[in-house]
Amino acid sequence: MTPDLQATVKDLMPRLTEELKQLVRLPSVAFPGFPAAPVEQAGVAVARLLADAGLPDVRMMDVPGAPQAVFGHRPARDGAPTVLLYAHYDVQPAGPEEAWEGGRPFDPVERDGRLYGRGAADDKSGIVMHAGALLALEDDCPVGVKVLIEGQEEAGEGGIEEFVAANAELLEADVIVISDVGNYALGVPTLTTSLRGMAACDVEVETLEGAVHSGMFGGPAPDALVALCRIIATLHDDAGSPAVAGLATMEYDGAPYDEAAYRTDAGVLDGVSLIGKGSIGQRLYGAPSINVIGIDAPRVDGAANALIPKARARVSVRLAPGQDPADALKAVQAHLEAAAPWNVMIKVTPGTTGEGFLAKTDGPAYAAATQALRQAFGKEVVHYGVGGSIPLVAAFLAAIPDAEIILWGPEEPQCKIHAPNESVDLAELERCTLAEALFIAGLCDAR
Ligand SMILES: [Zn+2]
Numbered sequence: 001m002t003p004d005l006q007a008t009v010k011d012l013m014p015r016l017t018e019e020l021k022q023l024v025r026l027p028s029v030a031f032p033g034f035p036a037a038p039v040e041q042a043g044v045a046v047a048r049l050l051a052d053a054g055l056p057d058v059r060m061m062d063v064p065g066a067p068q069a070v071f072g073h074r075p076a077r078d079g080a081p082t083v084l085l086y087a088h089y090d091v092q093p094a095g096p097e098e099a100w101e102g103g104r105p106f107d108p109v110e111r112d113g114r115l116y117g118r119g120a121a122d123d124k125s126g127i128v129m130h131a132g133a134l135l136a137l138e139d140d141c142p143v144g145v146k147v148l149i150e151g152q153e154e155a156g157e158g159g160i161e162e163f164v165a166a167n168a169e170l171l172e173a174d175v176i177v178i179s180d181v182g183n184y185a186l187g188v189p190t191l192t193t194s195l196r197g198m199a200a201c202d203v204e205v206e207t208l209e210g211a212v213h214s215g216m217f218g219g220p221a222p223d224a225l226v227a228l229c230r231i232i233a234t235l236h237d238d239a240g241s242p243a244v245a246g247l248a249t250m251e252y253d254g255a256p257y258d259e260a261a262y263r264t265d266a267g268v269l270d271g272v273s274l275i276g277k278g279s280i281g282q283r284l285y286g287a288p289s290i291n292v293i294g295i296d297a298p299r300v301d302g303a304a305n306a307l308i309p310k311a312r313a314r315v316s317v318r319l320a321p322g323q324d325p326a327d328a329l330k331a332v333q334a335h336l337e338a339a340a341p342w343n344v345m346i347k348v349t350p351g352t353t354g355e356g357f358l359a360k361t362d363g364p365a366y367a368a369a370t371q372a373l374r375q376a377f378g379k380e381v382v383h384y385g386v387g388g389s390i391p392l393v394a395a396f397l398a399a400i401p402d403a404e405i406i407l408w409g410p411e412e413p414q415c416k417i418h419a420p421n422e423s424v425d426l427a428e429l430e431r432c433t434l435a436e437a438l439f440i441a442g443l444c445d446a447r
Helices: 002-024 037-052 124-137 159-166 224-233 259-266 280-286 325-338 364-377 391-399 426-446
Strands: 059-063 066-074 082-088 109-111 114-116 144-150 175-178 190-195 197-206 289-296 310-319 345-354 382-386 404-407 423-425
Touching: 002 037, 002 114, 002 124, 002 426, 037 059, 037 066, 037 124, 037 144, 059 159, 066 159, 082 124, 082 426, 124 144, 124 426, 159 391, 175 391, 175 426, 190 364, 190 404, 197 224, 197 325, 224 310, 259 280, 280 382, 310 325, 325 345, 364 404, 364 426, 391 404, 423 426
Parallel strands: 082 144, 082 175, 175 404, 190 382
Antiparallel strands: 059 066, 066 144, 109 114, 114 423, 197 310, 197 345, 289 310
16 A cells, blocks of 8 residues: 555645645635635635545534534444644734735745645645545545634634533544644654643732832831842743742653754843753743743833832743643743742732643554654654643643654754745655545544
């Protein structure tokens, strides 16, 4: 079956490239203030693409507060497993057109084997990859296939998570493939096996009934901003590692992230030290990170000579994969309260939390995915972490707890997703499409 599929996918590439171009031509930006018509047209185009790929029962489904999602289903035969394929058809706004070479972000152009245009990679390449795998497999694979393509990932407000929670039965599958991530580097077959979680809270400090003159009263009375700064300063040790008891750490053993590349990617200024301990990968994907992302205090311009009675900060914590965000939030809250100096009044208000993700790497789907990637790329497969969270992954796991989740796709660092001149490498799209076809075909043998 392998050489056949390889040749089939190769033959499909001109058609898939054309389909991708057609999708890119629709500026399906689902952010408020952008026209709704292209978003709707993109949904219709995706439905047509899936139907043309032989998927029966393709329909548009309502999603709370979001454009309709496209859903299609071919039932499993002979007791074969079912796979659910996910991607999204909305895109990031293009940003300033003059930042794009050629100045037309929704007019796709091929250059040096890459297709340029907003959404060419994120995530319309994922849609085309799913359609391509279905086209390559045709009807002779007994594996059940469900496809869910949503229309509001980039501007998401939780609608799809609600949809997943409300439609657990419809979406029930043995394996869920989320192709909104990608390879560690161009040409390096990669499975994303962990995502960090998050927990945030607001800490407010009060010391005085109101602002008072710093000359007449400064000295004995504590200033709320100084007290808050002392509390914040306890969140890290001198090396910059998180110093909150109860925050978990996981050993990261995936592909490395080169320190110089990290410095460049993050834009760390020359001479500024990196903080924390361990490899960059360990710090990004296996360890928590604590940041203060906002602070309420008087502005410097116009600041009065007065003691500050009240100050507030938002503390945002990224969590090691696998840690329960509620536990982490409690640990941070306890730490902040215990760190308050001088008996100041302190109030910690819990904020949003998000589940991380740690892939099951001992299941049949993980083995089949590894095997398919290795075959399609002709290289050993690496696994990798992602420092952010994908709330949809947690929603799928809550609704369908026994499903194995595979995170992969044609996005790699050169794609510049969310930036001007986004592109996808068409050979990478071909390899990924082949991997997905091999994977689905291989799921039968894996059971
Ligand atoms: Zn995306």
